[in-house]
Amino acid sequence: MATMDGTAYTYKIRAASATAESVDSATALATADATAPGAPTAVVLANGGGAGSAYVNRGNRASVSVTVTLPAGALASDSVTVTVTDGTRTVSTTIPGRAGAGTVTANGIDVTTLSDGTVTLSATTADAAGNVSGAYSGGAPKDTVAPAAPGASYVDASNANAADQITGAAEAGATVTANETAPAASGPYTATAAGNGSYTVTVAKVNGKANPPTAVSYTVTATDAAGNVSAATACAANDTR
Secondary structure, rough: OOOOOOOEEEEEOOOOOOOOOOOOOOEEEEEOOOOOOOOOOEEEEEEEHHHOEEEEEEOOOOOOEEEEEEEOOOOOOOEEEEEEEEEOOEEEEEEEEOOEEEEEEEEOOOOOOOEEEEEEEEEEEEEOOOOEEOOOOEEEEEEEOOOOOOOOEEEOOOOOOOOOEEEEEEOOOOOOEEEEEEEOOOEEEEEEEEEEEEEEEEOOOOOOOOOOEEEEEEEEEOOOOOOEEOOEEEEEEEEOO
């Protein structure tokens, strides 16, 4: 029997054999619904790290959050399935929808097993009848490899009126951060590594002397575009001027 969407139908069931027939069952009610809900209109990484808060990185890969925008016709009885894939492996989770236009967020998605590169974020909506919308998809870069610890050397300024420096090499484009640990705590002091990896960070001015010299120490790290932070390099020297 053909049905029409939105029409309520009543049913009774009767069992029959060649020799006997049962009484009717209790009346069952059902409303025909073969129409898929409207598809999500946006999917974005909600807790991205690094430049533009756009990356899946070492810090958030075990608990990614994805925000899905739903259309005006969305129902509170709908469910939303969020999928993240690298093209080979896939992880997904299903969360409740909402009534009307707005957003819902899927939290705690562990994408550790997915390869670095671009991962695809997609979302579909299913209604109470089991009809599934089309998918809305977007991409996010995944980079979980921390840069190598930077090289770091202390440069004692040639006169007492100039600030001292730390120079060295780090991953190209990385943000290099130096924090003073002696003779006083200060910082952070930052600089960006050039295309060839070289950098110079202007740090605290220490007016040292030759006898005895002033012991100076810093910890230096490099942070890449994805927000991954290197191991720290200890930089220690004697300031004599």
